[in-house]
Amino acid sequence: MKVKKAVIPAAGFGTRFLPATKVVPKELLPIVDKPTIQYIMEEVASAGIEEVILITGREKGSIEDHFDTSTELENHLRKKGRNDLLKIVQEISEMVTLVSVRQKEPLGLGHAILCAKKIVGQEPFAVLLGDDLIDAKVPCIRQMMEVYQEMEGGLLAIQKVPKPETPLYGIIKGKKVGDRVYSVEEMVEKPEPGKAPSNLAIIGRYILPPQIFDILENVQPDRRGEIQLTDGLRELRREVPIYGYEFLGDRYDAGDKLGYLQANLSFGLRHPELGPKLKKYLKNITL
């Protein structure tokens, strides 16, 4: 079945980026000149997904505004003859159809996804987490859609991480069954390195069947009171096969200050206008 919908959770408080995120949603913090969430939307659009379900919370209205038309701004740019900028601004609002659902309480990633149940209905759907910025020739979710064509069940993006970092991720135990594809046998959310079943980490791209919703409704909250998606996935594996796909591309944790700076440098160095100047600046910097 074709994947036509994507769920993007964006309800978090962005506490790791305070005070920047006191009024600006973390999803709108820019990597060079584009909000992080726009990179995610571009990835979605490139994969032919038609509808995005944004899970939002309080003070997140400006994310929707960013993807809406802005008549005043467009008129202003037209009057000034800035057709280059006008084109950029118009393309953003034409990218995807956006529907938003409020997550009324911050009860975890599993709960955020559950908020999309009614809108997704009975079809497989993609999930993209905004903190995971993936720079790839073929956008990660598009790579996954190609792999998913030949399978049923769930598909998770995975990447090898250094062992000390396993407490930051969901970690899988898997058996290699194809080129970059693993059959998932076990999943543990944020294990200590000594307890991690491997160093294959789940990265924030998923293709999931609709059965996950009924499962998430019954998942017990963890000790922090949050409903974890990984716990739901473990239950889902009893019903359908789950695969991990080691995607091609570089991933940045844009939800972490260092990862955010690294992403800015990396995208900045490849920016047609800024790249050469930034390179020159970095070469001359004395550390």
Ligand code: G1P
């Ligand atoms: C979430 C998931 C985790 C996954 C990670 C990827 O954790 O719960 O399994 O490895 O995203 O970024 P979070 O980073 O939201 O705590």
